[in-house]
Amino acid sequence: MKTWTFFLAGLAVGALTFGAARLTGNDYVFFAGYVVLQSVVLATAWNILGGYTGYVNFGSSAFFAVGAYTTVFFYKTFPMPVPLLVLCGGVVSGIIGLGMGYLTLRLRGAFFAIATIALLVVLQTLIVNWTYVGGSRGAYIIRPQSVPLLGSYIQYLFLIMLTLAVVAVTCARLIERSQLGFGFAAIRDDEMAAEASGVPTLKLKLIATTISGAFMGMAGAPFPYYISYLQPSSAFVLDYSVNAIAMSMIGGTSTWLGPVIGALLLGTLQQVASVTASPAVNLLIVGLLLIFFVIVAPNGIVGLAQSLRARMRR
Amino acid sequence: MASFNERAATLPCLGTPACGMSYDLLINAIVAGLLLGGFYVAVTIGLSISFGILDIVNIAHPAFIILGAYVVYIVNSQFGLDPILVAVVMLPVFYALGAGVYQVYFLSFERRGQAALRGLAFFFGLLFVNEVALILVFGVDYRYVTAPYIGPSLRLGPIDFPLRMLIPFLTAMVMFAAIQLFLSRTFIGRAIKAVSQDQLALRLMGADPTRIKRIAFALSIATASIAGALLIIIQPIEPSIGREFIGRAFAICVLGGMGSLPGTIVAGLLLGVVESLTATFHGPSWSPAISFGFLLITLAVRPAGLMGR
Numbered sequence: 001m002k003t004w005t006f007f008l009a010g011l012a013v014g015a016l017t018f019g020a021a022r023l024t025g026n027d028y029v030f031f032a033g034y035v036v037l038q039s040v041v042l043a044t045a046w047n048i049l050g051g052y053t054g055y056v057n058f059g060s061s062a063f064f065a066v067g068a069y070t071t072v073f074f075y076k077t078f079p080m081p082v083p084l085l086v087l088c089g090g091v092v093s094g095i096i097g098l099g100m101g102y103l104t105l106r107l108r109g110a111f112f113a114i115a116t117i118a119l120l121v122v123l124q125t126l127i128v129n130w131t132y133v134g135g136s137r138g139a140y141i142i143r144p145q146s147v148p149l150l151g152s153y154i155q156y157l158f159l160i161m162l163t164l165a166v167v168a169v170t171c172a173r174l175i176e177r178s179q180l181g182f183g184f185a186a187i188r189d190d191e192m193a194a195e196a197s198g199v200p201t202l203k204l205k206l207i208a209t210t211i212s213g214a215f216m217g218m219a220g221a222p223f224p225y226y227i228s229y230l231q232p233s234s235a236f237v238l239d240y241s242v243n244a245i246a247m248s249m250i251g252g253t254s255t256w257l258g259p260v261i262g263a264l265l266l267g268t269l270q271q272v273a274s275v276t277a278s279p280a281v282n283l284l285i286v287g288l289l290l291i292f293f294v295i296v297a298p299n300g301i302v303g304l305a306q307s308l309r310a311r312m313r314r
Numbered sequence: 315m316a317s318f319n320e321r322a323a324t325l326p327c328l329g330t331p332a333c334g335m336s337y338d339l340l341i342n343a344i345v346a347g348l349l350l351g352g353f354y355v356a357v358t359i360g361l362s363i364s365f366g367i368l369d370i371v372n373i374a375h376p377a378f379i380i381l382g383a384y385v386v387y388i389v390n391s392q393f394g395l396d397p398i399l400v401a402v403v404m405l406p407v408f409y410a411l412g413a414g415v416y417q418v419y420f421l422s423f424e425r426r427g428q429a430a431l432r433g434l435a436f437f438f439g440l441l442f443v444n445e446v447a448l449i450l451v452f453g454v455d456y457r458y459v460t461a462p463y464i465g466p467s468l469r470l471g472p473i474d475f476p477l478r479m480l481i482p483f484l485t486a487m488v489m490f491a492a493i494q495l496f497l498s499r500t501f502i503g504r505a506i507k508a509v510s511q512d513q514l515a516l517r518l519m520g521a522d523p524t525r526i527k528r529i530a531f532a533l534s535i536a537t538a539s540i541a542g543a544l545l546i547i548i549q550p551i552e553p554s555i556g557r558e559f560i561g562r563a564f565a566i567c568v569l570g571g572m573g574s575l576p577g578t579i580v581a582g583l584l585l586g587v588v589e590s591l592t593a594t595f596h597g598p599s600w601s602p603a604i605s606f607g608f609l610l611i612t613l614a615v616r617p618a619g620l621m622g623r
Contacts, residue, residue: 056434058373103614110371113434114564115613118606121561125603136599238557242442249435280449287443294432294439295422 003174010166018162022155030158034226036267037161038219039243043251043259044168045215046244049208051253052181054188059100059116060244062123063093063213065235067220072133072230075141082160082222089221090214096123097213101206124236138231141224157222168215172256175211184208216244239283243270246290252300261301338472343594344587345473351586352483353548355490355579356541357559358566360534363493365564366573367510368527368534370419371434374441375563376556378535381444382408382542383551384452390459397459398485401543405536412535415440416528441556448553456550464547482544489540493533494575506530510573558602565609 001009021029042060050056067089074080074088096119104115128136147156175181183204186194195201224230243266251262266286273282297304357379364372382401389400423433467476497503505521506529513523545551566585570577585608589601 050431054431056431058438103610110365110434111568111613113371113373114561114568115610118561118565118609118613121558121606122603122610125600125606129599238442242438245435245438249432280446284443284446284450287439287446290439291436291443294436295418298426298432 003170006173007166007170010170011163014162014166018159021158027152027154030152030154032271034154034158034161036264036271037158037165038223039247039263039267040165040260041161041168041219042216042240042244043247043263044165044172044256045212045219047248047253047256047259048172048175048215049212050245051248051258052176052184052188053205053208055205055208056113056245057116057209057212058113058241058245059120060216061236061238061240062116062120063096063216064220064223064240065127065232066093066096066123067217068223068230068235069127069133070217071221071224072139072141075139075224076132082157082225086160086164086218086221090218093217093220094210094214096217097209097211098206100213101209120236120241124232127232127236134231136232138229138234139224141228141230143225143228153225157226160222161219164218168218169256169260171211171215172259176256180204180207242283242286242290243267246286246293248300250289250293250300252302252304254299255302258300258302265301339594340591341472342474343590345475346479346594347587347590348583349475349479349483349586350590351583352486353479353541353544354562354566354586355582356482356486356537356544358563358570358578358582359490359493359575360537360541361563361567362570362573362575362578363506363534363537364531366567366578367506368530369510370416370527370531372437372531372534373434373560374437374444375534375538376559377441377444378408378411378538379542379545379559380448380551380553380556382539383546384448384457384542385539386543386546387457387459387551390461391457394460397461397543397547398481398540401539404539408539409532409536412532413528415535416531419531420524420528441560445553445556452553454552454554456552457546458550459546461547478547482547485540485544489537490575490579493537497575502526502529506533507573561602561606561609565605565612568609569612 017033021033042064045063046057046060067086070089070092071085074085080088100116100119104112127133133139143153145153147153150156150159175184183194183199183201186197186199187201187204191201220235223235227234247262247266248259249262250266251260252258266289269285270282273285293300299306357376360378361372361375364370364375382404385404386397386400389395390397419433419436423436463477463481465478467474467478468480469475497507501521505516505519505526508516508519508521509523509526509530516523516526562585566578566581569585570579570581585605588608589604592604593601
């Protein structure tokens with residue numbers, strides 16, 4: 001399938017989802033669906049760096065929070081419509097991603113992972129001490145009651161996140177099948193060998209950290225409007241990092257489909273668990289599933305399906 | 315005292331509220347930092363073994379420390395036993411726990427050669443599960459222990475030694491010395507150091523690398539029991555506090571030089587002093603960024619650390 005066809009098909013699926021959600025006539029569906037779609041974007045973004053190049057990023061929530069705080073900043077200085085804020089969040093987070101890439105270029109896998117945690121805490125401390133965007137007390141975002149055409153504001157945010165999810169997945173698929181994706185895979189399998197055979201590993205790693213960071217920031221940009229009160233401890237929570245990793249690992253990290261499946265499954269499960277049990281229980285489920293999958297099915301659900309198909313063919 | 319004041323006058327002005335009394339404040343901040351650094355050494359030494367020597371990226375090490383702190387809390391609040399005594403009694407349990415975790419790690423990742431990415435995710439999952447499980451059982455309230463040395467402090471001239479910090483410092487130094495002696499004097503200790511260098515050669519010496527690694531990893535988790543007791547003596551704890559120590563512990567481990575125990579002690583004390591000075595002169599909300607900033611700079615500029623191998 002051509003990329004454009006895929007993108008249009010994604011948009012069609014998105015439109016169907018939106019129509020179906022409207023048919024329920026219940027705004028809660030949009031509140032829950034927004035979080036699930038946000039997970040799809042975060043997991044897909046994580047997978048561009050973590051799954052394709054093999055560099056584990058524990059700092060997803062940092063990029064997410066940078067996107068969210070970019071929105072808060074512009075909300076105070078120069079208010080803009082949300083789609084533009086998404087772009088701004090993406091640019092700022094992308095720059096942070098590029099910077100992180102530069103800082104950690106020489107590091108092997110594990111060191112890179114630790115550096116991302118360090119980045120998370122440094123950024124959080126900066127935001128906590130920056131009173132203009134609310135500091136540790138947090139910032140209020142007043143969202144409009146309604147938007148033209150759609151009616152409720154949450155449907156508008158849902159639609160933005162839906163579009164973003166389609167764009168992110170299309171982009172991930174495009175990367176996977178392009179020369180860029182082969183370069184990433186070469187880095188993941190053997191960085192030394194890739195370097196020796198002429199793959200520009202440094203440049204590729206920088207591209208990966210930038211794209212991955214940018215999408216995470218885009219996912220975070222509408223977040224202040226979603227919760228309407230943003231404080232550092234709700235944007236920098238480790239939960240986003242764990243979710244992004246767990247969803248990609250459970251779905252399967254080698255293809256674009258894995259994070260999507262993982263995020264849809266786990267995200268929905270979490271929404272159900274939050275309502276029926278408690279938020280702590282749903283995080284426990286995520287942690288246990290992550291451990292279970294890395295031990296038992298290291299290639300995730302997609303990997304399981306592939307090996308099953310291979311066995312049937314034999 | 316006159317000489318103190320004269321020297322204080324020659325000191326550069328370090329912080330806005332601190333001028334005038336900066337000498338006393340400075341020396342107290344340094345002492346407090348050294349005591350804190352001693353505790354950081356106890357937190358890091360397990361990681362120096364697992365991450366530094368064995369190359370196992372045990373990102374869940376702080377989670378085990380929190381677990382140790384909660385065990386100490388339970389026994390202390392039920393029976394009133396001394397926190398450090400409880401931790402020493404619990405050493406074999408944590409040793410066994412460590413051996414178990416290594417066995418799972420070895421069978422699932424190391425043997426399959428997938429240690430890097432999936433092993434990291436495994437430990438991240440462990441960290442998270444431990445934290446959430448503790449929240450479910452104990453809630454997010456702060457817990458603390460009672461012991462005779464929490465509260466009083468020793469004064470030597472202008473310098474304050476709170477026993478709450480001094481006892482953990484001394485315990486950490488004893489533990490450090492014991493581990494250093496074990497690693498340099500016994501056969502198994504030397505084998506642990508060798509396992510990171512040449513596994514084949516170790517095999518030829520009649521030692522099974524997997525067994526040696528299991529012993530070393532179990533030892534590293536056992537230190538978490540003691541470190542947990544020291545943590546809850548120093549400050550009240552809640553389940554998610556462990557995250558703050560991920561960066562600190564890795565910063566010290568990397569800054570000191572991977573697998574170098576003397577490097578660990580130098581880096582631990584250094585970080586303690588820098589953090590304490592920052593907290594005294596700029597306010598405590600900046601101190602986490604200091605340690606992590608240290609880590610980022612070390613990783614970017616000199617990944618081999620101060621005393622790297």
